[in-house]
Amino acid sequence: MSLREARQTHLLKVFLVLSAIYTLYLAKTLFIPLVFSAFVALLLSPLVALGRKIYIPRTISAFVLIGLLIAPFTFLGVELVKPAERWMETLPKISAELTEQINEISEKFENEQNAAQLKAEEEKKRKEAEEASFFDRLFKDDEPEPEVKKEEAEESVVTGKIKQGSIEVLLSLLASAPFLIAQMFGSVILILFLLIFGPALFKVFIQDFPVVVNKDRTVELVGQIQKRLSSYIITISIINGLLGSATAAAFYVLGVEDAILWGALVGMLNFVPYLGGLISCTILLMVGVVQYGLVSTAFLPPAVFLCINILESQFITPAILGKSFRLNPLIIILWLAVMGWLWGIIGVLLAVPILVCIKIIFEHLHVLPHWVKLLESDG
Incomplete structure (x- = not known):
């Protein structure tokens, strides 16, 4: 050639x-x-x-x-x-409350940071007041009022935008249902x-x-895909179900509201390796903030889930699945990104089973062994 x-x-x-x-x-x-x-x-x-x-x-x-x-x-x-x-109904209200709390905290930090600067400005104003006329002093006293009103207006605009964004998300979900x-x-x-x-x-x-061409080999390949993929899906489903049940039970004991809902959510998200746990922690942090407020107790739900998730992902799942379904974490993340771009959320959920199926086909047909080795590399 x-x-x-x-x-x-x-x-x-x-x-x-x-x-x-x-x-x-x-x-x-x-x-x-x-x-x-x-x-x-x-x-x-x-x-x-x-x-x-x-x-x-x-x-x-x-x-x-x-x-x-x-x-x-x-x-x-x-x-x-x-x-x-x-x-879903309280989502706009929750967003507004979180915004107000965040604004209050930011105001406190700004007040602490600007305390020294305000003192210096007051001393400067007193010196200028001794030399300035009565009308100048009156004009300077009236200046801060528009600034306060402007800040209040900006805060109200931000809160309104967050409420509007939450409502738009709710409407988009309802429209796609x-x-x-x-x-x-x-x-x-x-x-x-x-x-x-x-x-x-x-x-x-x-x-x-x-x-x-090779009929027996094709039948054997389909049988291997069916056997190994079924084993993988059933095992992962059981593990994620137990993860969701353990999370729901722990939340029920701790008094977290709607413990079954959050257990089902984290169990479903755990079908997405690595990213699912991160998304679950973020959602549970918001749940903690809504229930307990912006205090240290708000970190309790994500911390409990993180402990259970680490036990599952680092010890239980590798011990059960073994090396037959080993996949490189970086390859998984890149594949999730590709499938998410192609097929959205459903593509992310189907990404790992599709990758496992591709790996099984390569192994059985003895083609592209370097790609199989790349997929299995554990670093």
Whole structure:
């Protein structure tokens, strides 16, 4: 191959990669439900196959599994609706209160810092007053009043902007809710059909399509992806569920309001490695400030969660998952950024399972071993 052909091949590969990225970004409303449904179907299909062996039709077992999957989340959602609505309704009020408290603290710091400067200015004014006329003194006494009014006006504008921003966030969430519900409903229907009709389609694809050259190897690859990815998803789900339960129990003992809500939130955010814990700490700090005020006790909720999260992330999860699912933290952060840019919040939640799936494919096909080594490097 000549140098010109090599450059053309390289440019073609770059063009294909960019085209794939653009397609994933442009058609994210199509790909997100497909990928999510495929992961859930891979997770549940062994149970459907087990039911088929004991003469339970795929349709019945698929409906039962979907019901068992939806029921806990529905119950949890019903239980959390009222506290979530209460927090969403009080969000503008909370923002205003936090702004006022922050303004009070900043004023105290400014007063302490400017105390010496004010004393110097007073001495200077007394010296000038001895030489100035009565009208000059009167004019200088009237000067600070507009400044105070100006400061008050600026504070009111800032508070109003924060309230307006909180209301806009609430309205945007409410506006996107119907679309999210429609996507969730479509994903449930797609999962159901994948469980019922997916194996037959896969069998025909493997046996009759000429694009599949090594049929046995393809079946083995899909089986490995199903087995290892299911193991990873189930293990992480159990760990995050226990993390959320432990956090909720600790908050209940400490008297933190809506402990179940915050336990469910941190358990869901923990599906996002590293960044999820940081976001949880930030939210819990705001919760502590709202409940206790700007005092040292406000750091109690994030501190308790941080201790539980460190125990989980540094000891429990590595001991359970072992080295088979080891991924470099920097690679994970970069991959989260890419998937978040492509598919938003759902992309961040799906990022690690997709990366694990890519790693499994590379390992099984024995291709790109340097990339596998890069993904597994622990520093």
